[in-house]
Amino acid sequence: MVLKLDYRNLAPLYAEEEMMVCVRRDPEKTQNFDVWIEGKEGGYAVKGRAIVGMMDTSAKPAEVRVP
Numbered sequence: 001m002v003l004k005l006d007y008r009n010l011a012p013l014y015a016e017e018e019m020m021v022c023v024r025r026d027p028e029k030t031q032n033f034d035v036w037i038e039g040k041e042g043g044y045a046v047k048g049r050a051i052v053g054m055m056d057t058s059a060k061p062a063e064v065r066v067p
Contacts, residue, residue, distance in 0.1 A: 001052060001053065001054065001055055002050050002051070002052055003051050003052060003053050003055065004050070004051040005035075005048060005049075005050045005051075006048050006049050007035065007046055007047065007048025007049075008046070008047055008048065009045070009046055010044050010045055010046060010047060011039055011043065011044070011045040012045070013037065013039060013045050013046070017039070017040055018040045019037050019038060019039055019040065019045065020037065020038045021035075021036075021037050022035070022036050022037070022038065023035050023050075031051055031052050031053050032049060032050070032051055032052075033049065033050045033051075033052065034048075034049055035047075035048045035049065035050050036048065
């Protein structure tokens, strides 16, 4: 299960445009993954990091306040 996903859009991507979604596990922290999307001409269009693990089902949900 993905517990956290942080990413940054670096270049535009368009519908029906060819792209490659890539994932690489961090060899030192096996619960961390580098994720990125390469555009049709190569280079980063999106770059980020995912953290995976088991969700703690015993924890209470966080309270959300809307101003």
